[in-house]
Amino acid sequence: MPSYLLIETRDPFDSSCFIQHCELAAALVRDGGKVTLFLLENGVLGARSTARLPQLEKLNRLGVPVLADEFALRERGISGAEIVDQVKAVPLSTLVDELATGAKALWN
Amino acid sequence: MVPAKSLTFLLMDAPYEQTRTATAFRLLDAALRLGFGVRVFAYEGAVSLASTLQKPHANAIHGRSLEEEDHPTPHVWISALVQLAQERGAQFEWVNCGLCVDERGVTEVVSGVRRGSPADFWKMASESDNTLVIPTR
Numbered sequence: 001m002p003s004y005l006l007i008e009t010r011d012p013f014d015s016s017c018f019i020q021h022c023e024l025a026a027a028l029v030r031d032g033g034k035v036t037l038f039l040l041e042n043g044v045l046g047a048r049s050t051a052r053l054p055q056l057e058k059l060n061r062l063g064v065p066v067l068a069d070e071f072a073l074r075e076r077g078i079s080g081a082e083i084v085d086q087v088k089a090v091p092l093s094t095l096v097d098e099l100a101t102g103a104k105a106l107w108n
Numbered sequence: 109m110v111p112a113k114s115l116t117f118l119l120m121d122a123p124y125e126q127t128r129t130a131t132a133f134r135l136l137d138a139a140l141r142l143g144f145g146v147r148v149f150a151y152e153g154a155v156s157l158a159s160t161l162q163k164p165h166a167n168a169i170h171g172r173s174l175e176e177e178d179h180p181t182p183h184v185w186i187s188a189l190v191q192l193a194q195e196r197g198a199q200f201e202w203v204n205c206g207l208c209v210d211e212r213g214v215t216e217v218v219s220g221v222r223r224g225s226p227a228d229f230w231k232m233a234s235e236s237d238n239t240l241v242i243p244t245r
Contacts, residue, residue: 007240009128041127071134092131093138099238100113100144107242 003034003103007095010108011042012053018046021108022055029062036103038095039068039087047087048078060086067094114145114199116236118229120244122153123162123182129154132242133185140192145199147236149229152244155204157182158217183218190220203228 006025012018025035037059039047046053047068056066066087073080073089080089099105117136121129139146150157164179166172186202193200203224204217233239 009131041131091138092134093142096115096135096139096142096144099115099139099240100142102238105238105240107240 001032001034002028003036003101004028005036005038005095005098005103005105007038007040007105007107008043008046009041012046012051014042017108018043019053019055022053022059025059025064026055026062029064034103035064036098037064037066038098039066039072040095041069041072042076044068044072044076044078047073047083047089049082049084051084056084056086069095112143112145112198113237114147114235115139116147116149116229116232116239118149118151118239118241119154119157120152120242123157123159125153126244128242128244129157129182133182133189135240136189137192140189140196140198140200143196143198145236146189146193147199147201147203147232149203149205149224149226149232150208151205151226151229152208153212155208155214156212158186158202158204158221159183159214160216160218186221187218190218201232203232 006021008018008021010017025037028035059066067090068087070089070091119132136146160183162181162183164181166174167177202221206223206225
C-alpha cells in the first residue's frame with residue numbers, strides 16, 4: 001500500500017490550497033493509499049475548533065491521522081483545549097519519524 | 109551494525125524571508141537528534157544560508173545593543189548542526205548548488221558546506237531513505 005505524508009503550512013482562510021490538500025488526502029485514501037496529514041506553520045490555524053473545517057472531520061472518518069506541530073500551535077497562542085478532537089498535537093520529531101517510514105512527502 | 113537511516117532535504121528559500129527556513133532548520137536539528145544521517149541540498153536563494161558574510165546587528169528602533177538583540181544568522185545555525193552531527197557521530201552533508209552560488213556570489217561559506225550540482229541532489233535522494241523538498245513560492 002503506498003503511503004503519503006502531506007504537509008500543510010498554509011492558513012485555510014488565506015489560501016484554498018489547504019482545502020485542496022485535504023481533498024487530495026481523501027482521494028489518495030480512496031485510491032488505496034495510507035495518508036497522514038501534518039499541519040505546520042499557519043496550517044495549524046485549521047486545527048482550532050472555531051475554524052469548523054468539515055474537511056478535517058471527513059479525513060477523520062476516512063481514518064487519516066491529522067497531526068499538528070506543537071511549536072506552531074504554541075507560537076500562535078493556540079492551547080491544546082482549543083483544537084478539535086480529530087487533530088493530535090505532536091512534536092516536530094514526529095514528522096521526521098513519519099519521513100523515515102519512506103512515505104512520499106508533499107510539502108504545501 | 110545496521111547503518112543509520114538518512115534523510116535528504118532540499119531547501120530553496122533565501123535567509124531572512126520565510127518561516128519555512130526556520131522550520132527547515134528545526135527539522136534538520138530534530139533529525140540529527142533522532143540519530144538520522146542528514147543531507148541538505150541548497151538550491152536557488154538557499155545557498156545564501158551558508159554565507160559567512162551575514163552579520164548580526166543592533167536594533168536602534170527598540171534601543172537594543174548587538175548583544176541584547178542577539179540577531180540570528182543562519183550560517184551560525186549551519187555550523188551548530190555540523191557540530192551536533194560531529195558530537196553524535198552522525199552523517200551531515202550540506203551541498204550548495206554551484207550555479208546558484210555563482211549567480212549570487214556566495215563564495216564565502218561556513219566550514220562543512222561544499223559546492224555541487226543538481227546531480228548531487230539526485231545522488232543524495234537515491235541513497236537516502238526519504239527526501240523532503242521544501243519549495244519556495
